[in-house]
Amino acid sequence: MAALVQAAGNDPIGTALTMAVPAEYQNLIEEAGNTCPEVTPNLLAALLTQESQFNPKAQSPVGAQGIAQFMPSTWQEHGIDGNGDDKNDVWDPEDAIPSSAKYLCTIAEDVKDVPGDKQKNMLAAYNAGSDAVKRYGGVPPYKETQNYVRSITALANQNKGGGKVATTEQAATAINAAEQMIGAPYSWGGGNANGPSTGTCCSPSGRTGKSTKGFDCSGLTLYAYAKAGIALPRTAAAQYAASEPVKPGDVKPGDLVFYGASAAGIHHVGIYVGSGWMIDAPRPGTQVRYSPMDTMPDLFGVARPTSNNNKEI
Known part of the structure; x- marks a missing residue:
């Protein structure tokens, strides 16, 4: 390297x-x-x-x-x-x-x-x-x-303002916030810094979140880290770009787990909690839950949020 x-x-x-x-x-x-x-x-x-x-x-x-x-x-x-x-x-x-x-x-x-x-x-x-x-x-x-x-x-x-990666305390706060939302329904486009919200239309499969109050994957991570004082961008791809990649041997609870064929094609994100598990909002028809990291075959990488992301990209 x-x-x-x-x-x-x-x-x-x-x-x-x-x-x-x-x-x-x-x-x-x-x-x-x-x-x-x-x-x-x-x-x-x-x-x-x-x-x-x-x-x-x-x-x-x-x-x-x-x-x-x-x-x-x-x-x-x-x-x-x-x-x-x-x-x-x-x-x-x-x-x-x-x-x-x-x-x-x-x-x-x-x-x-x-x-x-x-x-x-x-x-x-x-x-x-x-x-x-x-x-x-x-x-x-x-x-x-x-x-x-x-x-x-x-x-x-991403380095504007000299931002630093999330601390252990911030990661723990984010995990706790995500755990409090376990069972919340998936809503395409749902979730913001204040919590669950009705979403938008439509997912690639045509599902709408307009009538469902809950989270999509990046809405959940945005909310969890907002509770820790870190403002993430809205989409999973932008969250990856605004975070610091970590090597496989350095992954810690609170890190974000990303899925996709490329950085631009990232389509899913979850919050790592340890032992190969994460909390995520998987897809329409499901709820916020614990999922294994190998729940999807296209794991792209893991990254640690930074504290300088103070506006939506």
Whole structure:
């Protein structure tokens, strides 16, 4: 595992890199992250985390390649020789990282006239294409794209204000709050910092929470940690991005357990209580309950909430 370093800086979304990244990529990200005003070192680092977890050999099932997950056709058009060795190599981070920044800047220019937040529109276009952003006048209503934008934005901002990970006491408070809600009905879109609430419509299976007062998975974790004084974002994907990942051997009660094929595709979260068990709100038709961590086959990772998340992403 590459050593992690953290550069000094006062503004995580400004020109200084404040995110922890593998040491061998720090200078590349700092330099490439100032290619244009819409791209910052933290934003670029967050995107690379989202795309590949800094794995230069990453390859997706649909054919995206390298640390920045370029599709071959996109690489052919936008890949550059970043290190001056006369090769445009998608597998070489010295080429792929500056290419990613340059491509983001190209996209930012393409969607510059679209209303709304320029960085979010740029990220949405990176994920769903510029035409979709233009057609919808901003981030398109695609769940994957919306999660993608939320996750990268939250991750790029996660160190703002010098937040610290949840303490043992905060974790215990969150677990206790979740335990008090065992038996509460599942409600799609239900739950907030004040407790159970009626939800929204509709789940992927068409179930509505509008007539049910309760919690969905991320509503439960949001509520539990609100009781501990930590404000989490609303969705499971954004909660992962706004928390600090922990290694399997370091998992502690109170940590959040996430499920999904990728950081952008996280679809479920629970609160770890120990011995391989968690408290969660599983799905429509169920109640808040204790569940084994292997209740779903796509465990993505475990992360510890941070105390600096003071607004919804």
